[in-house]
Amino acid sequence: MLHYDLEKKKERPLYEALYEFLKEDILRGRFQPGTRLPSKRELARDNGISVKTVLGAYEQLLVEGYITSQEKRGYFVANVETMEEYHPTPASYPQLYQEEQWFADFTSNNTVYDKFPFSLWRKVMREVLTEKDMELVRRAHFLGVSSLREAIADYLYRLRGMNVSPECIIIGASIEYLYGKLIRLLPSGTVYGMENPGYRKIPRIYEENGLSWRSVDMDENGICMESLRASGAGVIHVSPEHHYPLGTVMSAARRQELLAWAAETPYRYIIEDDYDCEFRYRSRSIPALQSMDRSHRVIYMNTFSKTLAPAIRISYMVLPEELMHRYIDNANFYSNSASSCEQYALAKFIEKGYFERHLSRMKKYYHTEGERLRRILKQSSLLPAVSVSGGESGTHLLVKVDTSMTDQEIKDAARQAGINLACLSEFCSQVRPEYEHTLVLNYSDMEEKNLREAVRRLGNLFIQW
Numbered sequence: 244m245l246h247y248d249l250e251k252k253k254e255r256p257l258y259e260a261l262y263e264f265l266k267e268d269i270l271r272g273r274f275q276p277g278t279r280l281p282s283k284r285e286l287a288r289d290n291g292i293s294v295k296t297v298l299g300a301y302e303q304l305l306v307e308g309y310i311t312s313q314e315k316r317g318y319f320v321a322n323v324e325t326m327e328e329y330h331p332t333p334a335s336y337p338q339l340y341q342e343e344q345w346f347a348d349f350t351s352n353n354t355v356y357d358k359f360p361f362s363l364w365r366k367v368m369r370e371v372l373t374e375k376d377m378e379l380v381r382r383a384h385f386l387g388v389s390s391l392r393e394a395i396a397d398y399l400y401r402l403r404g405m406n407v408s409p410e411c412i413i414i415g416a417s418i419e420y421l422y423g424k425l426i427r428l429l430p431s432g433t434v435y436g437m438e439n440p441g442y443r444k445i446p447r448i449y450e451e452n453g454l455s456w457r458s459v460d461m462d463e464n465g466i467c468m469e470s471l472r473a474s475g476a477g478v479i480h481v482s483p484e485h486h487y488p489l490g491t492v493m494s495a496a497r498r499q500e501l502l503a504w505a506a507e508t509p510y511r512y513i514i515e516d517d518y519d520c521e522f523r524y525r526s527r528s529i530p531a532l533q534s535m536d537r538s539h540r541v542i543y544m545n546t547f548s549k550t551l552a553p554a555i556r557i558s559y560m561v562l563p564e565e566l567m568h569r570y571i572d573n574a575n576f577y578s579n580s581a582s583s584c585e586q587y588a589l590a591k592f593i594e595k596g597y598f599e600r601h602l603s604r605m606k607k608y609y610h611t612e613g614e615r616l617r618r619i620l621k622q623s624s625l626l627p628a629v630s631v632s633g634g635e636s637g638t639h640l641l642v643k644v645d646t647s648m649t650d651q652e653i654k655d656a657a658r659q660a661g662i663n664l665a666c667l668s669e670f671c672s673q674v675r676p677e678y679e680h681t682l683v684l685n686y687s688d689m690e691e692k693n694l695r696e697a698v699r700r701l702g703n704l705f706i707q708w
Contacts, residue, residue, distance in 0.1 A: 244289050245281050245286060245289060245290075246289050246290055247260075247261065247264040247290055249261065249264075249290065249292070252264075257292055257296045258295075258296045258297075258299030258300045258303070259300075259303075261286075261290070261292070261296060261297065261299075261300040262299075262300040262303045262304060265280075265300060265304060265309075266304060266307075266309055269304075269309050269310075269320055269323060269325075270323070270325055271325060272325035274320045275320065276320050276321065276322040276323070277319055277320060277322075278319065278320045279316075279317055279318070279319050280301075280310065280317065280318040280319065280320065282317055283297045283298055283301065301318055304318075305318075308321055308323070309321055309323060343663070345661055345662065345663045346660075346661035346662060346693070346696070346697065346700075347661070347662045347663070347689060347693050347694070347696070347697035347700075348662075348663040349662065349663060349664040349665070349682070349683070349684045349685050349686070349689075349697070350663050350664060350665045350683075350685060351663075351685055351687075351688060352549070352638060352639070352685045352687060353553070353687060353688045354548075354549060354550075354551070354552055354553065354687065354688070355605075355608065355687060355688050356552065356688070358604070358605060358608060359551070359552055360597065360601050363592070363597045363601075364588070364592065367588045367591040367592050367595070367597070368584070368588050370591060371584060371587040371588050371591065372584070375584075375587055378583065378587070379583055379584050379587075381583075382578060383578070383579040383581075383583040383586070384579060385574065385575050385576075385577050385578065385579055386410075386412070386413050386414065386579070387412070387413060387414025387415075387559070387579055387581065387586060388414065388579075388583060388586035388587055388590060389409065390586075390587065390590040390591075390594075391414060391557075391586045391587070391589055391590040391593075392409035392410075392412040392414065392559075393409045393590075394589075394590045394593040394594050395409070395412055395559055395593070396408065396409045396412060397593075398593055398598070398599075399531070399543075399561070402521075402528065402599075403517070403520070403528065403530060403531040403533075403534065404530030404531060404534040405530075405531050405533050405534045405543070405561070406534070407533075407543075407561050410567070411561055411562050411563075411564060411567045412559055412560070412561050413559060413560050413561075413562065413570065414557060414558075414559050414579060414581050414586060415557075415558050415559065415560070415579070415580050415581060416556040416557070416558070416580035416581045417546070417548075417556055417558055417580075418516075418518075418544060418546050418558045419444070419448060420558070420580050421544060421558055421559070421560045422445075422448050422544075423448070423452070424570070424574060424577075425514075425542065425560065425562075426448075426452055426454065427573070427574075428562075428566050428569050428570055428573070429478060429510075429512065430477070430510050433454070433455075433477045433478050433510070434455045434456065434457060434474070434475050434476045434477055434478075435449050435454055435455065435456040435457070435476060435477075435478050435479075435480065436456070436457055436458075436459045436471055436474050436476030436478065436479035436480065437449075437456055437457070437458055437459065437479075437480055437672070438458075438459060438461055438466060438480065438481060438482070438486065439458035439459060439460055439461065439671055439672050439673055440461070440488060440489065440667060440668075440670035440671040440672075440678060441458075441461075441480070441482075441486075441487075441670060441672075442480075442482070442487055442516070442670075443669070443670060445480055446672065456476075457474035457475065457476055458474075458671075458672035458673050459471045459474050459476065459479065461486070461489060461491060463491065464491075464493065464494040464496070464497040465481070465483060465486070465491055465492070465493030465494060465497045465498075465501075466479065466481050466493065466497065466501060468497070468500050468501070468504065471501075471504065472504070477510060477511050477512070478511070478512045478513075478514060479501075479512075479513055479514070480514045480516060481493070481501070481513060481514070481515060481516065481532070482515075482516045482517070482518065482519075483498060483501075483515060483529075483531075483532045484517055484519075484520040484523075484528065484529055484531070484636075485519050485520060485522075485523070485636045485637050487518070487519065487637065487639075488639065488641065488667060488670050488683045489641070489667075490632065490633045490635070490636065490637060490639075490641065492529065492636075493532070498532055498535060499535070501513060501532070502532070502535060502536055502537075502538065502540070502541075505538060505540035505541070506537075506538035506540060511540060512540050512541070512542055512563075512566075513532065513536075513540055513541045513542065514542045514544060515531060515532045515533055515541050515542065515543045515544065516544050516545075517531060517543060517544065517545045518544075518545065518546060518549065519549060519636070519637050519638070520545070521550055521602050521606070522605070522606055522609055522636055522637055522638065523606075523635065523636040524606060524609075524610040524613075524634075524635060524636060525635055526635075531543060533561065536563075539563035539564060539565065540563065541563070542560060542561070542562055542563065542566070543560060543561040544558070544559070544560045544561075545558065545559060545560075546558035546559075547589065550598075550601075550602060550605070551589075551598075551601070555585055555589070556581060556582070556585075557581050557582075557585060557586065557589055558581075609638050609687065610634075612638070612686055612687070612689075613633070613634040613638070613640065613686060614634065615691060615694070616640060616684065616686045616694055617631055617634055617640065619691075619694055619695055619698050620640070620642060620698060623698050623699070623702050624702070625699065625701075625702025625703060625705070625706055626642075626644070626698060626701055626702040626705065627644050627645040627646060627702075627705050628642050628643065628644055628645075629643040629644065629645050630642075630643045631643075638685060638686060638687035639683055639684055639685040639686065639687075640684050640686065641667065641681050641682070641683060641684075642681065642682040642684060643680060643681045644680050644681070644682060644705065645680070646680055646705055646708065647708070648680075648704075648705070648708055650666040650668045650669070650679060650680065652708075653666060653680075653682070653704065654666060656704045656707075656708070657700075657701065657704060660700040660701075660703070660704060661700070662697055662700055662701060664682055664683070664684065664701075665682075665683045666679075666680075666681060666682060666683065667679075667681035667682075667683055668681070669683075670683070682701075
């Protein structure tokens with residue numbers, strides 16, 4: 244007699260419950276290979292269930308290879324490897340990823356979430372949901388919602404000095420997504436150039452796509468042209484308005500040199516990453532490099548993740564007309580990756596002037612926060628700061644320290660004190676001595692009391708060493 248308490252698995256169909264009990268007994272070795280199982284009628288009678296239920300369980304075991312069937316003889320246990328008895332519970336599964344908790348995280352370059360204009364965003368979202376119906380459920384245009392592309396073109400003309408057609412703007416859910424599309428437009432075998440130091444994610448994108456890249460040195464005027472020419476790169480990624488993390492602004496003369504380099508031979512391109520360009524505090528933003536381009540070699544990229552919120556997954560790129568034709572010919576079957584509802588809402592948010600008002604408020608806020616951190620650093624008697632630079636734009640400062648500690652030792656000691664920070668050398672593919680012993684302190688979402696305590700703890704690290 245073989246009886247199972249099927250009520251234990253009453254949330255499942257009866258045949259599934261019986262199948263699981265039988266499979267567990269086979270895997271635990273209760274039934275040895277070659278053992279004959281009870282007949283369908285016998286097992287049905289002993290468990291108070293129908294023959295059809297038993298047949299369903301046996302058929303599933305047959306399909307998965309736990310049992311075999313012999314005509315007119317019945318069902319037999321197959322030769323499967325047994326395992327130790329193990330009943331996993333939710334608590335027994337390992338947590339694959341867990342956010343580390345820090346007293347202060349100077350690597351976080353987040354927006355300040357409580358400054359997000361929730362009331363205005365709700366207002367435009369309600370308007371979109373009221374005015375749009377079929378547009379929100381239809382497949383969006385593969386380039387992006389036309390009203391948003393028009394709003395971005397107008398915004399770029401007024402604030403970045405760019406005269407671009409909405410037809411040359413592509414909307415995407417992230418810069419990484421757009422980069423993946425862009426790479427497929429550029430000539431195969433191209434060597435890509437990357438600023439050294441520079442944004443660490445870009446080389447990873449190149450490597451994941453099997454592309455060759457070279458690091459190109461920086462100087463006080465921006466990308467070093469001698470290093471660029473020596474690299475053999477045909478495409479260079481630059482941040483002329485506000486380099487991260489150095490904070491360098493590319494000079495007018497260097498911009499002209501870079502554009503002349505791109506125009507020298509066919510298929511050379513400049514990728515202008517304009518992230519953080521809006522946050523310039525003591526002067527107007529410098530016109531984009533793209534606005535100076537007469538040879539149509541600049542590819543412009545930007546995102547709303549910093550100016551609004553990371554959760555609003557909308558980025559965009561502006562392509563030269565030749566590349567745009569190639570994109571339309573080869574990518575028009577793709578669906579647009581950004582939410583249509585959010586695209587319509589963002590278009591209204593820009594058209595009504597809400598976006599620029601929000602930027603104005605955030606510029607004042609970040610400027611004040613940067614000045615506060617600079618003041619706290621200056622007042623510290625423990626931190627061996629040689630110089631503090633930055634603060635004219637962006638949301639981070641560079642702090643050069645006088646210490647015999649290596650950058651890795653600084654980071655490890657900081658972690659022990661509950662502080663997560665990055666050093667400038669981490670952004671280098673080739674580390675030069677002048678980039679060592681420099682802390683990169685992002686301050687965009689830290690309260691004053693935390694900043695003061697974090698700076699005190701940092702100072703203690705060097706005293707104790």
